[in-house]
Amino acid sequence: MEMNGYIEKAEQVLMHTYNRFQIVLDKGQGVYLYDIEGKKYLDFAAGIAVFALGYGNKEYNAALKNQIDKLIHTSNLYYNVPAVKASEKLIKASGMDRVFFTNSGTEAIEGAIKLARKYYYNKNHQAGSEIISMNHSFHGRSMGALSVTGNPKYREPFEPLIGGTVFADFNNLNSIKEKITDKTCAVLVEPVQGEGGVYPADKEFLSGLRNLCDELDILLIFDEIQCGMGRTGKMFAYQGYGVKPDIITCAKALGCGVPVGAFAATEKVAAAFEPGDHGTTYGGNPFATAAVSKVFDLYEKENLLSHVNETAGYLEEKLDELAVKYDFILERRGKGLMQGLEFKIPVKDYILKAMDKGLIIISAGANIIRFVPPLIITKEHVDEMIGILESVF
Ligand SMILES: *Cc1c(COP(=O)(O)O)cnc(C)c1O
Numbered sequence: 001m002e003m004n005g006y007i008e009k010a011e012q013v014l015m016h017t018y019n020r021f022q023i024v025l026d027k028g029q030g031v032y033l034y035d036i037e038g039k040k041y042l043d044f045a046a047g048i049a050v051f052a053l054g055y056g057n058k059e060y061n062a063a064l065k066n067q068i069d070k071l072i073h074t075s076n077l078y079y080n081v082p083a084v085k086a087s088e089k090l091i092k093a094s095g096m097d098r099v100f101f102t103n104s105g106t107e108a109i110e111g112a113i114k115l116a117r118k119y120y121y122n123k124n125h126q127a128g129s130e131i132i133s134m135n136h137s138f139h140g141r142s143m144g145a146l147s148v149t150g151n152p153k154y155r156e157p158f159e160p161l162i163g164g165t166v167f168a169d170f171n172n173l174n175s176i177k178e179k180i181t182d183k184t185c186a187v188l189v190e191p192v193q194g195e196g197g198v199y200p201a202d203k204e205f206l207s208g209l210r211n212l213c214d215e216l217d218i219l220l221i222f223d224e225i226q227c228g229m230g231r232t233g234k235m236f237a238y239q240g241y242g243v244k245p246d247i248i249t250c251a252k253a254l255g256c257g258v259p260v261g262a263f264a265a266t267e268k269v270a271a272a273f274e275p276g277d278h279g280t281t282y283g284g285n286p287f288a289t290a291a292v293s294k295v296f297d298l299y300e301k302e303n304l305l306s307h308v309n310e311t312a313g314y315l316e317e318k319l320d321e322l323a324v325k326y327d328f329i330l331e332r333r334g335k336g337l338m339q340g341l342e343f344k345i346p347v348k349d350y351i352l353k354a355m356d357k358g359l360i361i362i363s364a365g366a367n368i369i370r371f372v373p374p375l376i377i378t379k380e381h382v383d384e385m386i387g388i389l390e391s392v393f
Contacts, residue, residue: 003037021355028055031374031381033360041355044385045362049194049226049338049372052253053298060256060294067290076284086289089296093235094228094248096264100273101284101292105225105251106140108261111278112188112247113144113162115265116219119272120185123217129185134170138195139188139223148188150196171201173208180212186219186247191237194226194372197365198333198340206243219246219269225261229253230299230375232336233309240335253375258291304375312336314379315371318386326393330367339371340364350392359388 001009006024026036031054033041046052053060067082074080087099102108113131120129133139133148140146146154147161155161164183169175176187187209193199213220222245227237229250234240236248246269251261260283264270282288299305312335319332319341330342343350346366354361364370373381 063294082289086292097267098270099264108249109145116186136196192227260288
């Protein structure tokens with residue numbers, strides 16, 4: 001069947017929750033994707049900041065194949081070796097003390113909310129706590145994660161959502177101060193807002209927030225689902241700010257394609273959970289955690305962080321040149337290999353034309369092109385991407 005046939009079929013059988021690009025992807029190699037008709041695309045989206053290692057990494061694939069033959073799933077009623085190894089590596093990388101594996105980013109947020117509420121409950125011997133999150137934030141699509149997502153358009157049709165959620169302005173400490181009550185259990189922030197339009201937090205904002213939370217024994221939760229795992233040039237974005245959270249959420253590149261997320265916390269906070277408070281059938285199963293474990297090994301072996309820092313500088317430079325050259329571009333912003341170009345006009349047509357010319361990019365809001373390539377991209381790939389973009393402009 002040709003591409004159009006599959007697209008037609010897909011539109012008959014899948015729920016219409018996406019306006020998809022009109023291509024059917026078939027395979028990947030390095031930083032390139034191929035559709036089922038053999039057309040090649042340079043991938044600057046990485047499955048939305050997921051496939052950090054690039055496609056077809058032999059060692060990663062071999063580790064997964066090996067784990068498939070050994071044991072794919074048991075249950076959290078028992079221990080398994082990959083989960084222990086993956087936990088140790090995530091703890092070391094994140095500076096947290098204990099971890100809970102989930103199947104997605106959304107579920108990591110759910111767990112973080114529950115943990116914050118339980119911590120408050122233990123401390124105050126009462127429920128009814130509140131969580132403050134940011135306008136224009138994105139934390140996921142489940143009822144809990146949606147409740148703390150700062151985009152009314154996503155939330156409204158599904159109300160009533162969970163209660164006790166309050167919104168404040170990102171990069172505005174006073175706005176948060178105004179919303180704090182004696183019921184506030186946590187403040188939830190993306191150190192670099194992703195879906196909201198690629199906005200990095202200010203250093204003073206995060207350090208001020210840390211002080212405020214310390215003063216009032218409010219938990220600081222960083223959602224690093226998109227900006228974590230090396231994307232900003234540090235293993236976790238918070239490390240570039242020198243501001244440590246009490247709870248961190250992680251997903252996207254954590255398994256590099258295997259559906260897995262996690263929330264991790266300091267000992268003091270994690271201790272609020274007791275047996276029975278939280279659970280999952282799949283979360284942390286040997287297949288998913290074998291992927292996580294191998295991902296951490298490969299980041300180290302391939303020196304991925306220093307590679308990101310080197311390439312990111314070059315990408316920033318090239319995007320800045322575009323912003324100067326074309327007057328319909330407002331600005332570039334971002335950190336590391338998580339960059340956004342904001343336009344004065346909608347970017348959809350540019351993205352479609354780029355795809356025609358063999359470049360996959362995505363938006364983050366109507367006027368912003370987002371660049372979240374596999375972390376293994378080189379300067380040559382940046383040049384190739386810029387060349388295609390310029391030909392589109
Ligand atoms: C993608 C994302 C989520 C949701 O993760 P899913 O795996 O899609 O459930 C939550 N927070 C941030 C910052 C994200 O980028």
